[in-house]
Structure formats: structure tokens, C-alpha cells
Amino acid sequence: MSAEPLRLEWHVSSKVVIVGGGVIGSSIAYFLRLSDPTVSVTVIERDPAYTRSSSALSAASIRQQFSTPLSIQMSLYGIEFLRSIGERLEVDGAKPAIDLYEGGYLFLATPSGEATLRENHALQTSLGADITLLDKPSLGARFPWLNTDDLSAGALGETGEGWFDGYGLVQALRKKAQALGARYIADDVTALNREGRCITGVVTSRGETYACDVIVNAAGPWARRVASLAGIDIPVFARRRSIFNVSSPAKLERCPLLIDPTGVYFRPEGATFICGTSPSPDNDPDDLPLDEVDHALFDDVIWPTLAHRVPQFEALRVEHCWSGYYEYNVFDQNAIIGHHPEVDNCIFANGFSGHGLQQGPATGRGVSELILRGRYLTLDLSALGFDRVLENRPIVEKNVV
The missing domain is CATH 3.30.9.10 (D-Amino Acid Oxidase, subunit A, domain 2)
Incomplete structure (x- = not known):
């Protein structure tokens, strides 16, 4: 469906490092391990208690009342995911509950x-x-x-619209991702090792370096700082x-x-x-x-x-x-999802501007497809790519809340 080109040749030992373990990063980790258990997934989260996490501190709601087709479609999948969270994210017989209430x-x-x-x-x-x-x-x-x-x-x-326990959602995604084999590291990213058009390693404050074939920036409000480590400016x-x-x-x-x-x-x-x-x-x-x-x-x-x-x-x-x-995208208040044209193996999932919890499942599914297959297979998220920022083509959303 997508115009995204196939970027890399994948193999069973591919290593994916995700910076940020909130609902976006944990959703990506969950879908990656669910889709291909041979892929190594490491999530680096500097606030493992989520005391300052947007996922835990938001009003935690979901709606389809947007003015752009893609946002509506992402949230339609989001409500489908939330309704079936007990079955999807069950771990050792324990089914998570997020108190979803479709009050509209x-x-x-x-x-x-x-x-x-x-x-x-x-x-x-x-x-x-x-x-x-x-x-x-x-x-x-x-x-x-x-x-x-x-x-x-x-x-x-x-x-299909209402509210829920946002902290419960991020915990359920995290626990399921871990149960599927994703590794979570409590640390802060301080440097990225870049060689030409690729990021080869992620360096943390403890001096550890995590080699990667792909890095995903899911750092929420701190996305701009992480992007700057790769020499990229992002308007978040x-x-x-x-x-x-x-x-x-x-x-x-x-x-x-x-x-x-x-x-x-x-x-x-x-x-x-x-x-x-x-x-x-x-x-x-x-x-x-x-x-x-x-x-x-x-x-x-x-x-x-x-x-x-x-x-x-x-x-x-x-x-x-x-x-x-809010991880606020000052360019057009919509998410930036996908590659940057200057770095082949760096994928962004940032700038949701208050929509991250409801769009997290669709983002996790889409980014996992982009990583594993080189293109979007279900819902085409390419309209949210970085190119629109560089080419000054904002997406106009009339229902910004």
C-alpha cells in the first residue's frame, strides 16, 4: 500500500533499539515481537516508573471525531484494540483491564x-x-x-469513543512485550554512534552501547533531544x-x-x-x-x-x-512516523500532540510492518512521513483538542 521504499535486507539476528518505553515504544516492541520472535528488541526507558510519562499523565481518551481520514482510521483500529486488550495482552493467564468506558x-x-x-x-x-x-x-x-x-x-x-486507564494500557503493553521477549533497560540515551547514513549504536548514561540495525525514536516529549544526537532537527x-x-x-x-x-x-x-x-x-x-x-x-x-x-x-x-x-508537533500537530531521508535505519514515531494513547496501537502495528517488511501492509501511514515536514506540506487537522 505504501510508497515507502524497502530500506534494508533483514535477517534473523536483526537488532532493533527503541528509545522510549511509553505507549508508542511499547506498542512497537509488542508488535515487533508478536510478528517476528527472531528479531531482538531492546527498549531504553529513562523513567521506568512513568512518573513523568505522557502515557500515564494524560486524560486517556479515544475518539474518531477528527477531520482527516488517517487519524480517524488509526483511532478506529485503536478502539478495536482496546476492546480486545484482555485477550491480546494476556500474560500467564492474567488479562489486563483498562476500564474502557465508551461514554462518547x-x-x-x-x-x-x-x-x-x-x-x-x-x-x-x-x-x-x-x-x-x-x-x-x-x-x-x-x-x-x-x-x-x-x-x-x-x-x-x-x-467507539470514551476514556480509559492510560497507565494501565502502557503497563499492559510493556508486560506483554517483555513476555514476548523484548528487553527493557532503565537508562537515558546520551549519544548515537552514526556512520554515514546509519546509526550503529545507542549509548546510555551508564556508558553502555547497544548495537542496532534499526533505531526507533519513540521518546515522546524528549524526541527532539534524541533526534539531535543523530544530527536531525524535529519540530516536536x-x-x-x-x-x-x-x-x-x-x-x-x-x-x-x-x-x-x-x-x-x-x-x-x-x-x-x-x-x-x-x-x-x-x-x-x-x-x-x-x-x-x-x-x-x-x-x-x-x-x-x-x-x-x-x-x-x-x-x-x-x-x-x-x-x-504533550509531545507537541509545532509544524501541524500530527504525528511524524517513518524514516528521515538522511538516515536509512532511524525511524521516528513522534509528535502525536495529545493523540498518542489512542493512536499507539495503529502506530505500533505500522512501524513494525515498516521495520520487518519495508512497507506498510495494513493501514498506510506514509502520509505522516518526515518528508511532509521537509517539504512544508502540513496536514490540516480541524479538530485539535
Whole structure:
């Protein structure tokens, strides 16, 4: 299916080193070992407890409500994978559970955004996504707690969208990859040995060198630093996103994950709710400390928006909060997957910009195909290749959250 050329001649002793053991790296390791147990897979993860991992700190949700066909298709495979995770990732009779709840996404639109919502809905349903378009009266009837005064339409995922335990997913992928024979190393990558167009070894802070036939950069928010070790610049930066857990006397029946036209979101979390939004572009610098949550964003933007959209949220209290990093692709907020034209055996899987958990299974499957067969066999991910960055061909995603 793919235009990706066959890069290397593979043999049974091929060595793959993956930098980063979050959901992307562990998914790649899982699919590699599942597809070909003769391939040596080493995953180097500097934070084995995942205390700063985007996989563990995100709002952990999945949707098909994107505006590009490939993102929709990746998440359609993602929900298929998550629904069958117990069987897929079973280890020694123990089936992992990630508490997948298909509560749906509800994207809301004002009159100025209705045409885009309808256009996106037509594309999503044409690809098999189970999304219902709701007009203003239907929104009010289905969600009587919702203020619809300034709305004209909404799009609701009836099935296939919702939320889950992100930390549980990355642990399940890691354990299954290890059970299949992948080796995990707790260390930090400090250098890459490059000879011409190939990376021959990965050097860690302990002075160990891991020889490789292929290296995969799945380093998440730290992808740019790892790429720079090979002399490559990648437009992926660590952007802080704060999440707030709030309690409220509000009784919101059948509450989905709601995306306000402003970009503020909230969803149920047991008896409470979690909420957040992206800061304005002029207040979104790189590498902000994760232990400094953006309380002003909650006070100035999130709470007023919640109280407007759901009047019952006038009364709420922050119970706790935290921050995690988006591996933010500043070029077009979509993943960069595949080879760089200057390095034959270096594969990138970076820049998911908040979509990594849901797109991880499709990425793992696709990258394993690229490594083992030299091309994509199932879903063609070549549109996400590095060439588009170098040639200034951004993918425009209208539903960035």
C-alpha cells in the first residue's frame, strides 16, 4: 500500500533499539515481537516508573471525531484494540483491564462552526465511525443540563469513543512485550554512534552501547533531544498541559466527554469530573515544570467556561490537579512516523500532540510492518512521513483538542 521504499535486507539476528518505553515504544516492541520472535528488541526507558510519562499523565481518551481520514482510521483500529486488550495482552493467564468506558465525545458548535462540524461528521461516518449529528433542539432534549443558547449543533460518538486507564494500557503493553521477549533497560540515551547514513549504536548514561540495525525514536516529549544526537532537527517540543479534578453537586445524566467551542473540555471521573484546555499560543512555552500547575488557566478560562456551558457548575471545587507533557508537533500537530531521508535505519514515531494513547496501537502495528517488511501492509501511514515536514506540506487537522 505504501510508497515507502524497502530500506534494508533483514535477517534473523536483526537488532532493533527503541528509545522510549511509553505507549508508542511499547506498542512497537509488542508488535515487533508478536510478528517476528527472531528479531531482538531492546527498549531504553529513562523513567521506568512513568512518573513523568505522557502515557500515564494524560486524560486517556479515544475518539474518531477528527477531520482527516488517517487519524480517524488509526483511532478506529485503536478502539478495536482496546476492546480486545484482555485477550491480546494476556500474560500467564492474567488479562489486563483498562476500564474502557465508551461514554462518547460531544463536540459542540456555534453557528460559525456548524458547517465544519457537518463536514467532519460526513467524513467520519463515511469511514465507519458511529457519530450522531444533533441539532440545537436535540442537544437540549438529550442533555437537559446543557446551556444551548449560543449553540447550533453537536456531534456525539454513540460508540467507539470514551476514556480509559492510560497507565494501565502502557503497563499492559510493556508486560506483554517483555513476555514476548523484548528487553527493557532503565537508562537515558546520551549519544548515537552514526556512520554515514546509519546509526550503529545507542549509548546510555551508564556508558553502555547497544548495537542496532534499526533505531526507533519513540521518546515522546524528549524526541527532539534524541533526534539531535543523530544530527536531525524535529519540530516536536514538550508542552505542558494541566488537568483539574473537580467535585460538584451537579447531576449530569449520560454525560460524555464534552468539547466546548472554546476548546475547554470536561468528562466524568467517577463521582467527580476532570477538565482542562490548551493555553493560548502566546502563553505556551516549551519545557515548563510539571510540578507547577497552571492555576490561572483554570480560574480565568476553564471555570468560567464550565459555568456558562453547564449552569450547575457554578458550584465546584478543585480536588486535585496535575500536569503532563504533550509531545507537541509545532509544524501541524500530527504525528511524524517513518524514516528521515538522511538516515536509512532511524525511524521516528513522534509528535502525536495529545493523540498518542489512542493512536499507539495503529502506530505500533505500522512501524513494525515498516521495520520487518519495508512497507506498510495494513493501514498506510506514509502520509505522516518526515518528508511532509521537509517539504512544508502540513496536514490540516480541524479538530485539535
